Amino acid sequence: MQEYSSKLLENAINQIAKLPGIGRKTAVRLALYLLRQSSEEVSLFTESIANMKNNIFYCSKCHNVSDSPSCEICSNPHRNSSQICVVQDIRDVIAIENTQVYKGVYHVLGGVISPLQGIGIADINIGSLLSRIDMEEIGEVILALPATTEGDTTAYYISQHIRKRNQNIQISVIARGVSVGNDLENTDEITLTRSILNRVDFDSTLK
Amino acid sequence: MQEYSSKLLENAINQIAKLPGIGRKTAVRLALYLLRQSSEEVSLFTESIANMKNNIFYCSKCHNVSDSPSCEICSNPHRNSSQICVVQDIRDVIAIENTQVYKGVYHVLGGVISPLQGIGIADINIGSLLSRIDMEEIGEVILALPATTEGDTTAYYISQHIRKRNQNIQISVIARGVSVGNDLENTDEITLTRSILNRVDFDSTLK
Numbered sequence: 001m002q003e004y005s006s007k008l009l010e011n012a013i014n015q016i017a018k019l020p021g022i023g024r025k026t027a028v029r030l031a032l033y034l035l036r037q038s039s040e041e042v043s044l045f046t047e048s049i050a051n052m053k054n055n056i057f058y059c060s061k062c063h064n065v066s067d068s069p070s071c072e073i074c075s076n077p078h079r080n081s082s083q084i085c086v087v088q089d090i091r092d093v094i095a096i097e098n099t100q101v102y103k104g105v106y107h108v109l110g111g112v113i114s115p116l117q118g119i120g121i122a123d124i125n126i127g128s129l130l131s132r133i134d135m136e137e138i139g140e141v142i143l144a145l146p147a148t149t150e151g152d153t154t155a156y157y158i159s160q161h162i163r164k165r166n167q168n169i170q171i172s173v174i175a176r177g178v179s180v181g182n183d184l185e186n187t188d189e190i191t192l193t194r195s196i197l198n199r200v201d202f203d204s205t206l207k
Numbered sequence: 208m209q210e211y212s213s214k215l216l217e218n219a220i221n222q223i224a225k226l227p228g229i230g231r232k233t234a235v236r237l238a239l240y241l242l243r244q245s246s247e248e249v250s251l252f253t254e255s256i257a258n259m260k261n262n263i264f265y266c267s268k269c270h271n272v273s274d275s276p277s278c279e280i281c282s283n284p285h286r287n288s289s290q291i292c293v294v295q296d297i298r299d300v301i302a303i304e305n306t307q308v309y310k311g312v313y314h315v316l317g318g319v320i321s322p323l324q325g326i327g328i329a330d331i332n333i334g335s336l337l338s339r340i341d342m343e344e345i346g347e348v349i350l351a352l353p354a355t356t357e358g359d360t361t362a363y364y365i366s367q368h369i370r371k372r373n374q375n376i377q378i379s380v381i382a383r384g385v386s387v388g389n390d391l392e393n394t395d396e397i398t399l400t401r402s403i404l405n406r407v408d409f410d411s412t413l414k
Contacts, residue, residue: 004301005279006272012259015252019237030226032297034256035263035272042260045222046253049241052219053249056242065213065242072212090239094211 009035061132063108063125064093073097073105080104082139086129086158088112088146096144104142107132112145112154121157130161133169140170147176147191216242268339270315270332271300280304280312287311289346293336293365295319295353303351311349314339319352319361328364337368340376347377354383354398 004010009031017027034042058064059071066072073079073093083104087093093106109124132138141162145151159171177195178187187195211217216238224234241249265271266278269291273279280286280300290311294300300313316331339345348369352358366378384402385394394402 004272005266005304006259006263006274008255008259008263008274009272011255015255018252020240021233021236026228028298028301029228031256031259033227035260037260039260042256045225046257048215048218048222049238049249050253052213052215052238053242053244053246056213056215059212065211065216067213067215091235094235097212 062106063110063128064106065090078103082137083142084129084132084138084140085142085144087144088151092144104140109145109154112148112150113157114150124154126158126161129158130165133162133165138166138169140172142172142174144174269313270317270335271313272297285310289344290349291336291339291345291347292349292351294351295358299351311347316352316361319355319357320364321357331361333365333368336365337372340369340372345373345376347379349379349381351381 004013012031012034013024013027016022016030017024019027022030034045037045055067057066057069057071059066059074060069061074062071064071064073068075074081080103084107085096085102085104086107086109087096088109088111090108093108096102096106107125107129109126109129111119111124113119113121113124133141141158143155143158145155155173162169162171175198176191177198178184178191184192211220219238219241220231220234223229223237224231226234229237241252244252262274264273264276264278266273266281267276268281269278271278271280275282281288287310291314292303292309292311293314293316294303295316295318297315300315303309303313314332314336316333316336318326318331320326320328320331340348348365350362350365352362362380369376369378382405383398384405385391385398391399
């Protein structure tokens with residue numbers, strides 16, 4: 001156990017070191033960096049985090065983070081509310097929004113089914129997704145889940161339950177394939193297999 | 208510029224992304240991690256940092272961080288107050304304390320002379336070091352500064368000023384040499400040169 005000349009510093013380092021991916025050395029560096037900043041800067045830092053934690057809402061519809069009970073995306077009349085993109089995490093919403101290509105709405109599961117990690121169907125927002133499908137006019141559900149066994153299991157489970165309720169909803173999954181900038185040699189076999197089987201018309205890629 | 212569905216989240220991400228070595232993606236990950244923690248956990252986190260910033264002292268003697276105006280090391284009667292180890296940074300105190308081999312006291316410069324970065328003699332705690340040498344009974348000053356041009360310049364400047372005041376103080380520098388676990392092949396020439404010139408009696412290393 002390390003000894004510090006200040007308990008106050010030690011407490012701050014211990015708290016910072018709890019963050020994921022932040023080791024002890026980095027925590028020391030960050031704590032001393034904050035110590036060197038002005039009181040105003042440090043207040044801005046701590047208050048922005050406290051404010052976020054205390055005042056943020058989770059959208060009652062899609063479970064995305066929001067500054068009001070209904071998020072900006074769900075309450076935006078220009079978004080296509082009949083198209084739901086199902087994602088694992090809020091981060092995925094941010095990533096897809098950055099592409100500026102998707103104009104529908106979202107549903108944030110908050111995880112994927114993972115027996116190994118003890119995450120079951122009741123632990124993620126599947127029930128509320130099925131309720132939305134029951135209550136609203138949905139034309140398409142896009143499953144944008146991780147390309148893992150857990151992601152695939154979750155996608156399969158959701159698709160089965162949607163099918164039980166409604167045969168007419170289009171269920172899509174995002175394309176798996178060779179990432180832009182990657183060469184074939186370094187692409188794993190499953191991805192390469194999928195990208196060959198799901199090949200698309202060349203002219204369509206030029207649009 | 209990225210768009211987030213919550214200004215509160217965006218503010219927290221912006222603040223976290225100001226930390227050194229924390230990129231935008233990591234900031235998003237850390238903000239969402241904090242959001243998932245309990246309110247109590249987040250309070251502990253923000254308050255530990257605010258407390259540190261607002262209540263910490265810098266030791267009036269050695270400039271190390273402390274919970275009181277005189278630090279634990281300076282006020283410890285078991286430490287040899289006639290031996291001063293001069294370091295660049297509080298982090299260096301932590302690193303040396305962890306070795307448990309040094310029983311003297313410290314002097315934290317808070318930087319090294321660097322004309323390129325606009326850090327001059329007056330910007331670092333050299334004046335107070337020379338005052339200590341004038342006022343106290345000092346037997347040895349150990350210069351434990353970075354092995355860089357700036358570190359060497361600072362060490363030279365300090366040693367010259369100590370010599371002007373007192374011919375009897377022992378001035379030492381920490382040994383430069385091949386790090387434990389490193390092979391010679393990958394050691395730079397200057398380090399290797401120094402480690403050959405400053406070679407020590409083999410038997411003395413077995414003590």
